Amino acid sequence: MTSYPDAMSTASLDASSTWQQRYGQSLMGVFGTPQDLLVQGRGCWVTDADGRELLDMLGGIAVNALGHSHPALSRALGEQLQRMGHISNLFASVPQMRLAEMLLSAAEAPAGSSVFFANSGSEANEAALKAVLRHRHETGKSRILALEGGFHGRTIGALSLTHKPAFREPFGDLIDGIEFLPFNDADALEHRFDDDVAGIVLEPIQGEAGVKPLAPEYLLRARELADQHEALMVLDEVQTGIGRTGEWFRFQGVNRTLSALGSPGIAPDLMTLAKGLGSGIPIGALVAFGSTSSTLLGAGQHGSTFGGNPLAALAGQVTLETIQAEGLLDSVSAVGARLAEELRALPQTAEVRQFGLHIGADLVLPDSISAGDVVACAREHHGLIINATGHATLRLAPPLTLSHEEADEAVARLAAALTRLTKESA
Ligand SMILES: *Cc1c(COP(=O)(O)O)cnc(C)c1O
Numbered sequence: 291m292t293s294y295p296d297a298m299s300t301a302s303l304d305a306s307s308t309w310q311q312r313y314g315q316s317l318m319g320v321f322g323t324p325q326d327l328l329v330q331g332r333g334c335w336v337t338d339a340d341g342r343e344l345l346d347m348l349g350g351i352a353v354n355a356l357g358h359s360h361p362a363l364s365r366a367l368g369e370q371l372q373r374m375g376h377i378s379n380l381f382a383s384v385p386q387m388r389l390a391e392m393l394l395s396a397a398e399a400p401a402g403s404s405v406f407f408a409n410s411g412s413e414a415n416e417a418a419l420k421a422v423l424r425h426r427h428e429t430g431k432s433r434i435l436a437l438e439g440g441f442h443g444r445t446i447g448a449l450s451l452t453h454k455p456a457f458r459e460p461f462g463d464l465i466d467g468i469e470f471l472p473f474n475d476a477d478a479l480e481h482r483f484d485d486d487v488a489g490i491v492l493e494p495i496q497g498e499a500g501v502k503p504l505a506p507e508y509l510l511r512a513r514e515l516a517d518q519h520e521a522l523m524v525l526d527e528v529q530t531g532i533g534r535t536g537e538w539f540r541f542q543g544v545n546r547t548l549s550a551l552g553s554p555g556i557a558p559d560l561m562t563l564a565k566g567l568g569s570g571i572p573i574g575a576l577v578a579f580g581s582t583s584s585t586l587l588g589a590g591q592h593g594s595t596f597g598g599n600p601l602a603a604l605a606g607q608v609t610l611e612t613i614q615a616e617g618l619l620d621s622v623s624a625v626g627a628r629l630a631e632e633l634r635a636l637p638q639t640a641e642v643r644q645f646g647l648h649i650g651a652d653l654v655l656p657d658s659i660s661a662g663d664v665v666a667c668a669r670e671h672h673g674l675i676i677n678a679t680g681h682a683t684l685r686l687a688p689p690l691t692l693s694h695e696e697a698d699e700a701v702a703r704l705a706a707a708l709t710r711l712t713k714e715s716a
Pocket of ligand 1: 413493498527
């Protein structure tokens with residue numbers, strides 16, 4: 291029998307074993323070795339086991355919409371847990387209905403629209419894909435379109451829609467009939483869309499690919515072609531939804547642009563949400579627009595034991611209420627714009643793509659330095675948490691509660707890290 295360290299201790303009390311060793315001996319190696327051991331968080335700041343405070347510009351990968359330990363969320367969840375935490379979907383709860391109503395209202399969804407709750411982004415996409423497969427099966431169509439560079443999750447259905455070969459290929463055959471189109475290429479879209487297409491699955495801004503937006507005109511054309519060929523348009527707003535871009539959902543920002551161009555707006559048939567929705571409590575959602583989309587999955591054709599349980603649904607409800615009460619959509623736009631301006635002023639940035647607090651920055655670095663090195667240096671020497679999505683691309687997705695001062699502080703810390711690294715390599 292192996293003896294494990296004191297289960298209640300956070301750091302390695304036993305000087306002979308580090309927390310990294312302890313992690314490696316008990317957790318599956320799929321994530322590699324984590325960067326640090328965190329014990330506490332408040333707002334946009336986290337504290338590690340050595341007592342260092344770090345400015346969190348990643349927010350649990352675009353998840354901690356209200357920051358860490360937001361008092362409204364802690365209070366509501368504590369009270370809810372004392373009342374009841376879980377009841378299964380054999381029973382209804384008020385938070386579940388309330389959150390569904392709030393999402394439909396924020397999405398300006400038409401009559402007959404409805405929500406299915408899951409527990410993650412992958413699961414939300416799994417539900418969307420099942421709806422597309424229902425449509426494909428009913429109509430005898432065979433093709434489903436997705437995009438190169440797209441990321442939709444790690445479960446088998448979501449993975450089948452995800453482009454990156456390194457994620458897919460270790461598993462052999464996945465779901466058949468899914469084809470990847472080149473990103474943002476309207477000609478390819480036009481060319482490859484026909485009556486045999488059952489659905490098209492798109493991230494309005496590709497997050498894992500480095501915050502790359504689809505052109506509003508591209509999304510409009512996809513909408514028109516989907517209508518023309520009776521295909522479903524699925525927008526994966528797992529990362530872009532719930533205020534991240536300064537709108538409740540990215541497609542609404544797209545519609546502002548389209549409207550300024552004198553074009554009609556778009557709405558998806560199906561939209562998936564997760565990351566920011568529960569501010570850290572696991573929850574995902576599939577929003578079906580209109581009654582046809584709403585009835586693709588019939589009674590008994592899908593389900594989830596945990597999905598939308600009172601605790602998770604309340605987390606979503608409090609997240610949406612707090613975003614509204616604290617005016618966060620406006621502040622996300624303002625703070626994000628300032629952040630982008632300051633990032634663009636750094637000598638090491640080539641391009642900065644900014645949509646609210648969804649930010650990708652391409653860096654110009656000496657050959658010997660990668661964005662991953664910048665991430666490590668920022669964390670180790672400057673108390674800053676950021677993320678690399680590519681060899682020379684950084685992603686920032688901080689809490690929506692980020693202040694102007696914290697934005698300034700983050701850029702100052704990043705600038706210091708870049709200076710240190712470029713000096714060291716010189
Ligand atoms: C993170 C992400 C997912 C997967 O979400 P999980 O909760 O990790 O399953 C799917 N789609 C997009 C766009 C994402 O950013």
